[in-house]
Amino acid sequence: MAAAVHHLRLVRVLPLPPRQSPLNLCLSLPLSLLPRSRHLPPARVRCSSPSSPLCAVEERDTRDEEATHFVVVTFYKFVPVEDPRTEVARHLHFLQGRDIHGRIYMNEQGINAQYSGPHKDAIAYADWLRRDHRFCDLLVQISPALCDHAFPRLKLRYKPSLVQLEGGSSHLPLVDPSMRATPLTPSEWRERLEARKSLDESLSKTAGDSSGRKLLLLDVRNDYEWDIGHFQGAQRPNVDCFRSTSFGLSEEEMDSSDPLNGIDKENTDILMYCTGGIRCDVYSTILRNKGFENLYTLKGGVSNYLKNEGSAGWVGNLFVFDGRLSLPPATYKPVAGAVAAADDEEGSRSCSELGRCYACGSEVVELRHRNCANIDCNRLYLCCGWCVEELRGCCCGGCTTAPRLRPLLPAHQRYQKWHLYRHLDQGTPSSSSSVHAHA
Numbered sequence: 001m002a003a004a005v006h007h008l009r010l011v012r013v014l015p016l017p018p019r020q021s022p023l024n025l026c027l028s029l030p031l032s033l034l035p036r037s038r039h040l041p042p043a044r045v046r047c048s049s050p051s052s053p054l055c056a057v058e059e060r061d062t063r064d065e066e067a068t069h070f071v072v073v074t075f076y077k078f079v080p081v082e083d084p085r086t087e088v089a090r091h092l093h094f095l096q097g098r099d100i101h102g103r104i105y106m107n108e109q110g111i112n113a114q115y116s117g118p119h120k121d122a123i124a125y126a127d128w129l130r131r132d133h134r135f136c137d138l139l140v141q142i143s144p145a146l147c148d149h150a151f152p153r154l155k156l157r158y159k160p161s162l163v164q165l166e167g168g169s170s171h172l173p174l175v176d177p178s179m180r181a182t183p184l185t186p187s188e189w190r191e192r193l194e195a196r197k198s199l200d201e202s203l204s205k206t207a208g209d210s211s212g213r214k215l216l217l218l219d220v221r222n223d224y225e226w227d228i229g230h231f232q233g234a235q236r237p238n239v240d241c242f243r244s245t246s247f248g249l250s251e252e253e254m255d256s257s258d259p260l261n262g263i264d265k266e267n268t269d270i271l272m273y274c275t276g277g278i279r280c281d282v283y284s285t286i287l288r289n290k291g292f293e294n295l296y297t298l299k300g301g302v303s304n305y306l307k308n309e310g311s312a313g314w315v316g317n318l319f320v321f322d323g324r325l326s327l328p329p330a331t332y333k334p335v336a337g338a339v340a341a342a343d344d345e346e347g348s349r350s351c352s353e354l355g356r357c358y359a360c361g362s363e364v365v366e367l368r369h370r371n372c373a374n375i376d377c378n379r380l381y382l383c384c385g386w387c388v389e390e391l392r393g394c395c396c397g398g399c400t401t402a403p404r405l406r407p408l409l410p411a412h413q414r415y416q417k418w419h420l421y422r423h424l425d426q427g428t429p430s431s432s433s434s435v436h437a438h439a
């Protein structure tokens with residue numbers, strides 16, 4: 001899940017001293033994100049037209065519901081592909097007449113795909129690919145789209161690097177499974193985390209067991225992903241962004257505060273995770289090349305874990321690289337009754353621990369990024385309700401006087417491309433016409 005949100009500039013700024021916000025509460029989830037068991041009977045929700053951002057809840061129509069409700073699908077596989085450009089043409093041909101939007105990249109090292117579409121089309125594509133023996137064991141992950149498409153259009157093409165990494169990834173031996181971390185199933189992963197937790201408690205913070213083995217839980221995602229949710233007890237490499245990973249640095253160059261710095265390679269088990277697994281496959285290959293031996297990864301990433309194990313050991317939401325931006329764990333594994341109430345309580349706690357307004361440092365209402373109203377900035381940032389109003393949807397004071405400002409959007413809606421706003425009077429309420437309803 002490495003294709004980054006290319007057009008968004010992602011920077012982290014230091015928070016100013018906290019200021020009281022009237023909205024310092026963790027609000028409940030949007031209706032569409034709540035597990036169905038806790039809500040109204042399933043109604044078909046879709047956009048009134050493909051180009052319109054407005055959502056309309058229609059009369060329940062159970063017959064076609066399963067086939068027409070929109071889902072987001074992700075999968076990837078590193079496997080030798082002899083003639084990727086021909087493969088791209090085959091895929092494009094298959095997708096003709098099917099309603100698929102997203103990013104699907106292929107090259108000699110395999111495929112990386114994230115896309116949305118009506119269930120029927122989305123699944124047909126994954127099934128078609130799995131009939132190819134090279135991709136028969138594909139782990140296909142499906143989650144609900146909020147409204148219709150989570151991507152603006154289809155980009156299916158050859159790409160030299162399947163993940164965004166400085167210097168590219170084509171030189172890495174990614175198709176060799178022995179170079180990657182050993183995948184752990186979600187339940188194995190949970191067992192390891194729980195064993196570590198009870199060990200930590202009994203040894204009061206000595207992170208090694210009686211045999212002297214240590215465990216490092218490593219989050220290899222970007223800082224802004226970490227900011228809205230992560231595994232308890234995890235650490236991050238000392239960089240702001242996956243692309244410029246410290247894994248590429250020599251030990252002398254590495255910052256002393258980096259969790260990988262000076263690590264006992266022989267006696268430390270490194271458990272690494274990312275959203276869907278692909279970044280760990282790349283990182284672990286880099287680390288393997290640098291002499292690290294005991295590398296483990298969470299198979300299918302956090303999204304697969306949340307689906308199978310729920311939110312055990314996880315706090316906050318999961319950032320996703322599509323129009324939905326962030327999903328609460330319940331999206332992957334709906335919970336019911338008492339468990340849900342307990343989770344809400346846990347979620348509130350997590351929210352207050354994690355989400356801070358990038359502008360003023362106070363707690364945010366919801367663990368969900370906005371993008372800056374200034375099209376020439378477009379930074380993804382967490383913002384409290386007070387600062388959204390005060391800065392008119394901008395990330396900072398400087399952006400409020402920029403020439404190309406999009407009108408203020410309420411709540412956590414996300415700005416779209418400039419051409420949708422260019423002709424709008426700046427005073428016109430914007431929520432009615434200019435925003436895609438995924439945000």
Ligand SMILES: [Zn+2]
Pocket residue numbers: 357358359360361362383384385386387388
């Ligand atoms: Zn604020």
Ligand SMILES: [Zn+2]
Pocket residue numbers: 372373374377378379394395396399
């Ligand atoms: Zn800005």
